């Protein structure tokens with residue numbers, strides 16, 4: 753599906769945002785394999801190295817503040833609203849900035865990320881980047897106002913918390929499951945996103961709303977499904 757996404761949306765001369773994570777690696781390899789002459793803007797340290805390692809042209813948002821397309825992965829995709837959860841790799845803020853500078857955001861993911869109700873597939877919580885000194889204040893406010901459980905993400909091969917490429921911390925908020933027939937549409941996620949972002953100390957949330965043009969899901973049998981349906 754990474755090949756399909758690259759083949760369908762990228763061509764010579766485009767300015768391309770390059771996402772972060774494990775899935776995007778295959779898309780970047782496809783760009784290199786095809787010898788596409790594109791200018792690449794990274795979304796993380798990992799993404800920058802990926803661009804370099806594949807011999808692609810590296811740029812930044814200062815040089816290229818307007819991008820044609822960004823290609824990225826996701827942790828969960830609501831296929832009705834095309835709202836995404838991202839930030840499992842703590843790269844959400846730069847990813848969202850780069851996506852916001854792009855005309856199109858193309859998502860590549862495997863079938864395990866396909867969802868009809870966010871939080872069902874990605875159960876580790878909504879990633880929220882915060883200024884370090886504010887983390888406890890933000891956790892308390894989120895839990896008090898919106899319930900659920902919010903925790904500071906701890907590093908695996910380092911003592912203490914995960915530190916983002918921006919020098920901040922990540923809170924993972926396991927938000928409450930929806931009640932009955934409650935409709936969690938784009939309006940619901942937009943309002944929630946705005947409210948969380950208004951908490952002082954919050955830098956960005958992993959909710960990507962109204963940004964995605966197309967999602968490619970790789971299925972178990974090797975086939976690819978896309979949303980919105982063509």
Ligand SMILES: O=C[C@H](O)[C@H](O)[C@H](O)COP(=O)(O)O
Pocket residue numbers: 771772773774775776824825826827838839840841842843844847
């Ligand atoms: O912070 C990380 C990014 O949002 C990734 O794009 C997301 O976690 C998906 O990563 P992967 O392709 O490794 O599942």
